[in-house]
Structure formats: C-alpha cells, structure tokens
Amino acid sequence: MKNKLNIYCKYFLASGMTAALVSCSNTKFLKEGQLLYTGAEVKIENDTLPKKKKNELKAALEENLTPKPNSSFFGLRPKLYAYNATKEPKKEKGLRYWLKYKFGEEPVLLGDVDREFNKDIIVNYSENKGYFNAKAKYDTVSKNKKAQVIYTLNPGAQYLISNVNFVQDSSLINQEIQALKEKSLLKPGNPFDLDVIKSERQRIDDGLKDKGFYYFNPDNIIVQADSTVSKNHQVEMIVKLKDNTPKLATEQFTIDKVVVFPNYNLRDAKNGLYNIPMSEDSLKGYEYNDIYVVDPKKKFKPRMFDRALYFDKGDIYNRKDHNLSLNRLISLGVFKFVKNEFVVSDSLNHKFDAYYVLTPRELQSLRLEALGRTNSANYAGSELNLNWTQRNFFRGAEQFKASVYGAFDVQIGGPADAENIFRAGANAQLSIPRIVAPFTFNSSSAFVPRTNIQLGYEFQNRTTLYTLNTFNASFGYQWKENVRKEHELKLIDISYIDPANVTPKYQAKYQQNPYLERVVEPQLIYGPTYSYTYSTTMLPQKNTFYYKGMLDLAGNITGLITGANVKEGDEKTIFGVPFSQYAKIENDVRFYHKFGEKTSFASRFIAGVAVPYGNSEHIPFSRQFFVGGSNSIRAFRARTLGPGSYDPRPQQENGGFVFDQAGDIKLELNAEYRANLYKFLNVAVFADAGNIWLINDELNDDGQITRPGGKFSKEFLSEIAVGAGVGLRLDFSILILRLDLAMPLRVPYYEKGERWAFDRINFGDSSWRRDNLILNIAIGYPF
Structure with a gap:
C-alpha cells in the first residue's frame, strides 16, 4: 500500500510539474512588451441584487465579451503550445501546417482586447435588461507576461413594469391585437427586458398572421417604455401600431x-x-x-x-x-x-x-448494395441487397419497396464441418399516406399519417446444424402528433418459423441445453405491437432528450378464449403449431448535453422485461433480449454475455460453437464523453454496464439447471457487467465510421468477490490483450 501511495504521489508531482512547464513555455514565445490575454472577469457591485440574479447577469456579460482567450484544458493550453512550438511551414499542407494552423491557436494578446468596446457592451446589455443607470469601469492585472481584465459594473436598480397599455382604436387590425393582449409576455412586476419586448412583437405578428394579415411584420409594432408616469424605478409599457405602417399590412386577406x-x-x-x-x-x-x-x-x-x-x-x-x-x-x-x-x-x-x-423526386429507384464483414468468432462473409422503390405506386404517393438479398458467413481456417451460415430472403412493403380503416382518422399534424403493410420471407441455413424458414407479415399505422411525438401501432404482427434439416450434431447439443432446442421449434408469434417515441434531439439546445417505449403482446386474446395453460399440460395449437403467448415491454431513454461546439456528453438507459404465460413457458428465442457488441456493452462480444452470472465459456469451448445468450430481462446503461479534434476526426471516452437475466430457470431432462446463475434475483446488482474504452469516429457527413476499443472492468461470471478485473489488467501480456481488448468497428454512433 505504501509503494502504491509513493507511485501516486510521484505521478501527481510529475503532472503538476508538467503543467507548470507547459504553462510557462507559452509565454517564452512572446515578444518584448507583449502580454498573453488569459480572459476577463466581471464583478458586480450591488448589495441589493439577489445572488442568483447577480450570477446570471455576470455569466451573461462574460459570455458577450470579446475576444475569447486561448482554449485551455485543465489549466493547460495545448493548442497554443502547438502553434508556438511548431516552426513556420514551407507549404500549406503537411503535418507541420496542420499542427500550426489547423490544430494550433494563434496567441490572443492583451493588445487584441478593446477594453472600451467591452465596457460599452456591459453597459448596453445591462440597460437592455432594465438597469437604466448602469455604470462600468475596467482594470488590467498583469503578472509573468500574462494579463487579465477586470470589469466592474454598478448596475443600479432594475426597472420593473408597472402596467402594460395596448393603445386602442376602431380598426379591424387593432381589434385583433386587443384580442391577443391577454397572453402578453409583458407582465406588470416583471423586469424591463429588451429580449422579451422583441419576443412580444413576434408573438403579436404570429397571432395576426393566423388572422389573415399576411403582409404584417413585427417591425410594424412599437413598444415604448415610459418611466415618467411611475416612481420607484418602474416603467409603463405602451404597445401600439407604428404611424407609418403600410396599408397593405393592415388588411385581412x-x-x-x-x-x-x-x-x-x-x-x-x-x-x-x-x-x-x-x-x-x-x-x-x-x-x-x-x-x-x-x-x-x-x-x-x-x-x-x-x-x-x-x-x-x-x-x-x-x-x-x-x-x-x-x-x-x-x-x-x-x-x-x-x-x-x-x-x-x-x-x-x-x-x-x-x-x-x-x-x-425520381419516382422509381433501383439500388444494389454489397458489403463485407468479419466478426470476433473468426467468421467472414458478404451480403448482397437489391432494392427497388416506387414512390407513387397507385398515383397517390404510396411508397412500395421490394428487396431481395443473399448473404453468407464462413469460418476462416475452420474445420471442414464448420458451422457456416447462408441466408437469403425477400421483403415487400407498401406505405400508404393515410389511415386505411373503417373509422375516420383526422390529423392536424404537419406529418401525414401512414398505413404500412409488409410481407417477408427468409431462408437461413447453418450448414451442419439446422435450416430455418421464417415468414412474417404486419399491418399497422404510423403517425406523428408533432415533431417530438411519434406513434406506431401494428394491429397484427405475425411471424411463423418453420425449421428443417436439424442435424444429429445439433440435436446432441440441445439434449443438455434445452434453450437451444427452442431455436429449432416451430413457432407462431402474432399479436399487436405499439411503440411511442418522444425526442427533442432535433432542437438547437444544450440539453436534449430521447425516449422510446415499446409494448409487444402476443397471443393474448387467443390464449384467453381457448383457456390455454401450458403449465397444466393444456397447450393449444393452430394448424398443429403452438402459438406464443407473452407480454413484453422495453424502454430506451437517452440524454444528451452539449458543453460547447466541440464537446458533448451522451447517455442511454435501457430497461426491458418479457413475461411468458398461458400457452408459453418461455419467450420465443427471436423475441428475447441480447447484450454485447458494438451498440451495446462493447467490452463483450455480441450475444456472449449473460444471462446473469452464467459462464458461457465452457460451452463455447466445447466444439467451437458459439451460442447466442438470450434473456427475458434486460438492464443497460451507457455513457460517452465526445470531443472533436479536427474537422471530421472525433474521439470518445465511454463506459457501459448491464446484463440480461431469465425469469425462470431452465431445466434439462434430468432436472438440472442448464444455465446456473441465469435467473433474476435480488443479487442482480452484483451481476452487472462493466466495460470501458476509447473510441475514434471519422465523420464523413454521408457516413460515420466508428472504431471503439473496449476492455472489461467487471465480469459477472467470475467468482463472487473477484468480479472487478482491475487487478487483472496487463497491457504487456499478449494473451490478456487478445482476450480482453475488444475492437468494435461499426457505422454510426451507438446511441
């Protein structure tokens, strides 16, 4: 412990010395008489102003001051240092030019600061906020070739609105203005604020535009402030039409x-x-x-x-x-x-x-897509998609999309009987720009509601294991209340899975792992699904929010009518195939915060649960939850984590077959700090946590639990997996190429008490790097 303490002390001492050296090294490049400008501070002298209001005024004033000092990071100015330390490049390209003029920042000097101009800005801004008697002065503090400007503001008392008077006359437009005054933004008792006055003029203009005054303009409204009719720092606000308002602007069309x-x-x-x-x-x-x-x-x-x-x-x-x-x-x-x-x-x-x-637009389009891929299980493959779109199928803006595709994944250097995968399929979708229903659906939204009909088929062959034929169809509606709120209701969503050619090799595997047998069981899944999305991410603000909730109900009415109860041996079928009965809900919540133009924070929380009942003892494999991979917990390979504290490694090592781990409950939390380095080059530091669990233990024919530790219990917090890493993102506008390197920090299938993996980290060990450093390559951001 003592040795670790000494190491930490040396580290912090070295860091402090480095910071001091880099900080001082920037000033040595200055010429005689030059001072590096380190910023400005506004001090407010007013004992009667509340602390909150004083801080708000101070922050707003400092934001308006120019120029801004050189950017800093934990007290250092690396971009300024890059500019100073890099020699003048001979050409306008290359690393030296990039370091000096693209990454680097030219020093901001005290001589670049117009202090009188900034003083005027402080006074004018204060007056616009109702401090009509504001006075300001400034002082310059310099030390060690650095200078800071201190501005002192004495704002005086803030003027408040005593009353608001909308001038009346007999004109039609004035009658409409009078009808709008009840919702005026100008309220007695509120401070005088020029920004509020501008918003009030715009509000009146918007209201008149809705009443037929097409040629009206906010500039036709004048708001006068009269401080002579009141005492105790109050003003009367007078709202009226300008005398020179054009006649056309006062006519209702x-x-x-x-x-x-x-x-x-x-x-x-x-x-x-x-x-x-x-x-x-x-x-x-x-x-x-x-x-x-x-x-x-x-x-x-x-x-x-x-x-x-x-x-x-x-x-x-x-x-x-x-x-x-x-x-x-x-x-x-x-x-x-x-x-x-x-x-x-x-x-x-x-x-x-x-x-x-x-x-x-072009009413028809034909697109051919080809891609190659590899994954962590030594599979390599390719996919080919042919897509045809007709945007006016029945001459009523109906969009018809049809696609056919084929894909294969083969094990590189694997055995002769490797589990290679082949897929092929076709999809057709018709989107009608109205609600097709026996009832009337009137929408006043800016977005056209749609009726969506979809049909699809996929053939999947795992060469040494099984073949699956999957048919799906859906019918439903999609509509948006506004730019923030969107609904999607599928009245019917049907999937029928027909297995074939299940090999003895796979049969031997599911004898001890019954959940694998569910993959190759005939499945009939049908019922309604509903999703609701609320998002403010398109708005230009610092804090934005995204939420998507999904509800999936399968076989509920049929199960209720037939009285199906699989636990009592009363399993019902349709055309000889048992239908699935369950309820599933999933919530996806995201929060984004912008620190500035180049830095931001993004977070996501996912919680979901699927409960089988009636005609089903388990959730269909295709509707369960999965974690891991490039868009989930990135320190673990896709679908290899969970459920719970179950250790999948012995099963994966047995015969080389990688089982997809699925669960009925899912919890996941992700967080990223994102920063822009240079134009298209972005970096991120991230952490992921979560896992999946089973609602019920799975038993084999001998009554043994096949995935011990997989059931959800009060110990679930100790079974949370944690990973962290760094990412590089190349933003080329048309696509974002993402490379995330992650490593596990907490592994739920280790022995309890030993699940934190900090003491196992060993970057110098090649076998540790191979097993623990996971590189995720993907397109687009993970959330």
Whole structure:
C-alpha cells in the first residue's frame, strides 16, 4: 500500500510539474512588451441584487465579451503550445501546417482586447435588461507576461413594469391585437427586458398572421417604455401600431383560388422565381373540391392534394395552415422541392390565390448494395441487397419497396464441418399516406399519417446444424402528433418459423441445453405491437432528450378464449403449431448535453422485461433480449454475455460453437464523453454496464439447471457487467465510421468477490490483450 501511495504521489508531482512547464513555455514565445490575454472577469457591485440574479447577469456579460482567450484544458493550453512550438511551414499542407494552423491557436494578446468596446457592451446589455443607470469601469492585472481584465459594473436598480397599455382604436387590425393582449409576455412586476419586448412583437405578428394579415411584420409594432408616469424605478409599457405602417399590412386577406403544379421543374423558370402562368387560359388542368390541379398527364390523384392542403376557397389566410400544408406536402415523400406563393387577385376585396409549385423526386429507384464483414468468432462473409422503390405506386404517393438479398458467413481456417451460415430472403412493403380503416382518422399534424403493410420471407441455413424458414407479415399505422411525438401501432404482427434439416450434431447439443432446442421449434408469434417515441434531439439546445417505449403482446386474446395453460399440460395449437403467448415491454431513454461546439456528453438507459404465460413457458428465442457488441456493452462480444452470472465459456469451448445468450430481462446503461479534434476526426471516452437475466430457470431432462446463475434475483446488482474504452469516429457527413476499443472492468461470471478485473489488467501480456481488448468497428454512433 505504501509503494502504491509513493507511485501516486510521484505521478501527481510529475503532472503538476508538467503543467507548470507547459504553462510557462507559452509565454517564452512572446515578444518584448507583449502580454498573453488569459480572459476577463466581471464583478458586480450591488448589495441589493439577489445572488442568483447577480450570477446570471455576470455569466451573461462574460459570455458577450470579446475576444475569447486561448482554449485551455485543465489549466493547460495545448493548442497554443502547438502553434508556438511548431516552426513556420514551407507549404500549406503537411503535418507541420496542420499542427500550426489547423490544430494550433494563434496567441490572443492583451493588445487584441478593446477594453472600451467591452465596457460599452456591459453597459448596453445591462440597460437592455432594465438597469437604466448602469455604470462600468475596467482594470488590467498583469503578472509573468500574462494579463487579465477586470470589469466592474454598478448596475443600479432594475426597472420593473408597472402596467402594460395596448393603445386602442376602431380598426379591424387593432381589434385583433386587443384580442391577443391577454397572453402578453409583458407582465406588470416583471423586469424591463429588451429580449422579451422583441419576443412580444413576434408573438403579436404570429397571432395576426393566423388572422389573415399576411403582409404584417413585427417591425410594424412599437413598444415604448415610459418611466415618467411611475416612481420607484418602474416603467409603463405602451404597445401600439407604428404611424407609418403600410396599408397593405393592415388588411385581412382571404383565399380565392388554390392552384397546384405537381410536375414543376425548376429549370423551366425564366422570369421570376417560378414563372407561373397566372391567366386561367394558360392553366391546363382540372378542378377537384375547389383545388385546381395542373397535371395534364394525371401522374397524381387529386385526392392526395385535398388531404394535404388546409386552405379552401373563401378561407381567411392562416399562418398555421400555411405551414401545415407545406409540411404535409413534404412528408408525402414524393416531392423533392415544395414552393408556395400568394398572388393578389382582388385587391379591392383583399383576396389572393395560393399557388403550390411541386417538383417530383425520381419516382422509381433501383439500388444494389454489397458489403463485407468479419466478426470476433473468426467468421467472414458478404451480403448482397437489391432494392427497388416506387414512390407513387397507385398515383397517390404510396411508397412500395421490394428487396431481395443473399448473404453468407464462413469460418476462416475452420474445420471442414464448420458451422457456416447462408441466408437469403425477400421483403415487400407498401406505405400508404393515410389511415386505411373503417373509422375516420383526422390529423392536424404537419406529418401525414401512414398505413404500412409488409410481407417477408427468409431462408437461413447453418450448414451442419439446422435450416430455418421464417415468414412474417404486419399491418399497422404510423403517425406523428408533432415533431417530438411519434406513434406506431401494428394491429397484427405475425411471424411463423418453420425449421428443417436439424442435424444429429445439433440435436446432441440441445439434449443438455434445452434453450437451444427452442431455436429449432416451430413457432407462431402474432399479436399487436405499439411503440411511442418522444425526442427533442432535433432542437438547437444544450440539453436534449430521447425516449422510446415499446409494448409487444402476443397471443393474448387467443390464449384467453381457448383457456390455454401450458403449465397444466393444456397447450393449444393452430394448424398443429403452438402459438406464443407473452407480454413484453422495453424502454430506451437517452440524454444528451452539449458543453460547447466541440464537446458533448451522451447517455442511454435501457430497461426491458418479457413475461411468458398461458400457452408459453418461455419467450420465443427471436423475441428475447441480447447484450454485447458494438451498440451495446462493447467490452463483450455480441450475444456472449449473460444471462446473469452464467459462464458461457465452457460451452463455447466445447466444439467451437458459439451460442447466442438470450434473456427475458434486460438492464443497460451507457455513457460517452465526445470531443472533436479536427474537422471530421472525433474521439470518445465511454463506459457501459448491464446484463440480461431469465425469469425462470431452465431445466434439462434430468432436472438440472442448464444455465446456473441465469435467473433474476435480488443479487442482480452484483451481476452487472462493466466495460470501458476509447473510441475514434471519422465523420464523413454521408457516413460515420466508428472504431471503439473496449476492455472489461467487471465480469459477472467470475467468482463472487473477484468480479472487478482491475487487478487483472496487463497491457504487456499478449494473451490478456487478445482476450480482453475488444475492437468494435461499426457505422454510426451507438446511441
């Protein structure tokens, strides 16, 4: 223990000396009279200002100061050092140029700081936040060729809003403004805030746009602050139309005609943006429910436009319906560009025509994909996919996708009877941009709801073990409430697995491992599934959140009607095949935090459970949970971890066959710190933890537990696997190539009390590296 303490002391001493040397080494490059700028601090002198508000004001002011000092990492400035220590490159390329001008940072000097300008920024920002009597000064502190600027602010008292007055008159637009004042952002008692005033003007503009005032602009609103009518640092806010507001901005417009050009080509534009023919004589089309469609070849059914467009003849213009119509046209998925223009047709009666100019995508596409792969079990293989897409299958923006594929995986240097794998299959999917049902489904979402129908078949042959024929079909709906919330309901999701050619070799294996027998049992799985997704990851904010919950119910109604109870020997079948009955739920929660433009933190938590009952004693193998691999716990190879504290190694070593480990309960936690080094080059430090468990022990014919330690118990926390590692990500925009190197820190199948593996780490041992350093190569981020 004493030796370890000495090592730690030496390490920290060396680290401190290194930090001091690197810090000092940056200043030796400065010329005579130059001072390295290390940043600024704002001090606020106000005893009456609450601490929280003082800290908020201080943080906001410091954020607005310029320039920013050289970036630092734990007190060091490695990028500045790279710039200083690297000689001037002879060419604008190569390692030296990259170190100095791409990775490195030019020193920020005190002479680069305009202190008077920053002082003005501090005063102006304070005044915009209601500190009308703000005063500021600055002082410069220098030492050892480094300088810091201290700005001192005396903000005075913050002015509060005494009351808000919306000036009235008899005009139509003023009546609409008066109707909006109840939800005003300007509240008596709140501080004066220029940003809130700007938001209030925008709010009024949005409200008027929804009432037909298409040509209105936020700049037409003026908000005046009068501090003469009140005392004790209060102001009255006066909201009114500017006197020079254009007449057109005060007129309420209605829709005259709605015209759709579904086959417009942007290359045809000559004069103006669209070059649309405005006279009815030149519009060669037809009318459908007050929508005029210019589609001479009738490539599209007009009904699809009637569903997507929310404007009808005679409607008052509404900004929400305007955006809703554009978004729904885009979400049909058949148009590459969607443009919109309003043209005044009757200025006397305040009417305009709505023109929708749509440029179709290529309606058909054929894509051939080929890929090669290897995995940790010494398998190498290839896959070939042929995909055909038709985006307007029945002329109503129905998307039809068909694909055929073939793949093989063979053991490299394996025995003659190696378990090589061959797969082939076909899939067909039809996506209809509406809800096909005997009931009416009205959606005011910006996203078109869809009905999805899917059919598929796969042939899988493990050459020395078995063959599986898998048929699947589903019918259901997908719809989004808004950009954050999405639902998917499959009313029926059917899978039928028909095994064939089960070899004596595999039969011998499942005699002692009954869970392997379930892989080659005929299976019929059917029932509804539902998933709900909530995400804010598309929003430009520091903290974002993602959640997806899934519920899978199989055979419940049939099991209830038939009274199936496999535990009492009453197993029911359909066409001679037992149907599965279970309930499964899975939750995936993710949290993302951005520290800055180049650094972020990402985390994920997964919890799932699947419970068999009625006609099933076990969950079908294909619907169980798995962990390990490039998108899970990366320190363990895919599907080799768990369940619980079960040790799969003896089974894997017996005959070289790697069993996929599956469970009924899953817990997983992942965390990553991500940073950008240079343009497309990103790095990450990560940690993963979790495992899977069984609900019931599995017994062989002799009544022995086949996977001891696999059942979920109160000891589950001691059976959590932990791994950590570092990653390199190459972000090429069109794809992200990810390389993650991980090692186990806690192994659940080691003896209890010895599961933490820190004392086993030995990077100098080649056999340890081979068994414990797991390289994961993947496309895209793990979460």
